[in-house]
Amino acid sequence: MKMNDDRIRWLADGSESLDSEMLREYGQPEAEEAPDAFEMPHPRERRYYHLLHTWTHRRGERLMNRMYSVAVVLICVAICALLIATTADMPRFGDAAPLEDDNLSEFYVEEGYRHTGAANIVTGIILDFRGFDTLGESHVLFIALCTVLMLLYLPKKSDPKTMREWLESEADDRRFEPHADLILQQGAVLLVPLVLVFGVYILLNGHLSPGGGFSGGTVLGAGLILYLLAYGFRKTERFFNFRTYRRLTTSALLFYALSKGYIFFTGANGISNGVGTGRFGAILSGGLLLPLSVAVGLVVACTMYVLYTLFRKGDL
């Protein structure tokens, strides 16, 4: 048992502690170098033992690493070649063949706008035909944020250890973040309103032009992060703290779930849901698509912003 422990320690510490262990166990190392080493108990075995161990720790490890790298590259190349060989059987890139007997895509393109009222077919698919999937995905974002919160949140007043950690991270933030950087602030004066307006435009116009909840939400989140970078936490804390986040996200998710449930319920039972699709191409059209995309966008924007603040400070 003890022997085993020693071996583990040697493996862990590398050759230097191995040398000292050998020294303690087998006597003076000079005797090994001396010409009259033959008088020692088992000199040859000892030397081989020593040689083997130094080889294992210096060369052998390197050799194993190299072999591992070669094996990895070989395996990756093999996987790549196999997959590329498989693509030869698939339809050509840019070919219309896969669409020809694809009734679903045909339905989405030709009939979809009558059901959803959306000019952008992709948004119609995401928020209407596959609306349940999008609800699940918003929850994935929410759950990811909860996980990051568990991993990185530093509560302010608790046991001294986390208190110290919190102070350290605050000090880091102070030291490495140039506060009131003039160039950044002047750039942000110009850019932040533009980015935010563009984000709102993408968000609200998702059913008419490229965009929608996800794109608009990420652009809005990026604009908020730029504002935070330029002006610091003191300004953003005024309008965005944990309570705001909680309220916005839960109400958006709840609204999404309730309205989608209402639509599913009425649709499944053949009841008229009272939400028309409106005039095609107008901003207030597409039935529930606009509010749903706003809800998704709010969840995405808040999540992106809060992820950033959690990484930076461990708090909001």
Added chain:
Amino acid sequence: MEALNLLLLAFIVICAVAVSVTKDLLTSIIIFMAQSLAMSVVWILLRAPDLAITEAAVGAGITSLLMFITLKKLHAIRIQGKDSDEDE
């Protein structure tokens, strides 16, 4: 169009190789960011503008930003550790 597509795809693959070759983490993150940006142009060529907007905001914006902030955090912790060692 074909030439631009080929160029962008070659750029993406070269960026991917460069990420694994570079030793410096900051450089590799910046290369990854450039790759995401090229990818968003590829989405436009593939007639998927929704994807292009999302990829430009997510890949080149938020993912890289999170990686930068992680890197900054790690370096900050290391420098602080060194400083406190010197103080003692």
Added chain:
Amino acid sequence: MLNALTDHLEEVAALILFGIGFSNLLLNRNMIKKIIGFSMMDSAIYLFLASYGYIRGRLAPILPAETPAPSVTQYVNPLPAGLVLTGIVVSVSSTAIMLALTVRLYRRYHTLNIDEIAMRAKEADEA
């Protein structure tokens, strides 16, 4: 093989990107490099998937406001774009979780090398 290169340019690029990302994930000891390799694999799969929606010479799937009489021969396939759009946003959250775990591991072990982290975790288990 050469035939595949000319006919399936987009797919071949995506698969090469996948291979590079995978080897990046396996070869590098550094956690941040591993995460970048993982994200690369993500985007390779999105590229592969979305390239099957593309049809040469057709328009993006956005109908004009005036004459909404679409025919399927006019627009590219909108289905892969919808699938990929969901995936891109999910990949951000998975990257964020991985980075948060990296920060925690660094706080505890003061290294980014995965071998060292595994070794010290094993030591801590035995002690």
